[in-house]
Amino acid sequence: MMEHWTIPPELRRGEGSPWRFEDTTYNLAHVRVKKLRGKASEYSCVDCGGPAEDWSYQGGSPREQLEQQRGCLLAFSSDPFDYDPRCKLCHKTYDNRDR
Numbered sequence: 703m704m705e706h707w708t709i710p711p712e713l714r715r716g717e718g719s720p721w722r723f724e725d726t727t728y729n730l731a732h733v734r735v736k737k738l739r740g741k742a743s744e745y746s747c748v749d750c751g752g753p754a755e756d757w758s759y760q761g762g763s764p765r766e767q768l769e770q771q772r773g774c775l776l777a778f779s780s781d782p783f784d785y786d787p788r789c790k791l792c793h794k795t796y797d798n799r800d801r
C-alpha cells in the first residue's frame with residue numbers, strides 16, 4: 703500500500719538499501735513515526751482532544767511485531783500510520799484496555 707514514500711536517508715539501514723517495513727525494531731519504528739508525522743505533542747489526543755504526548759500504537763496491524771523490552775513483550779507496528787497521538791493518561795488507558 704504505502705511502499706513508495708521518500709524515506710529520509712538517516713532512516714535507511716544502509717547506503718542505497720531499499721527501506722523495508724519489516725526490517726525494524728520498536729525504537730526505530732517510533733523514530734520513524736516522529737520523522738514522518740512529527741512529534742506527538744504537535745497533535746491533539748485522539749481520545750480526549752487534549753494535548754498529545756506520545757504516539758500510541760493502534761493495535762491489530764498486519765505489520766505488527768513483538769519485541770522484548772525490559773522483560774515485557776511489547777507490540778508495535780513497523781507502519782508509521784498505525785499510530786495515533788495520545789496524552790499520557792489516554793495512552794495508558796488504551797494500552798490496558800484488554801487486560
Ligand SMILES: [Zn+2]
Nearest residue numbers: 747750789792
Ligand atoms: Zn487524552
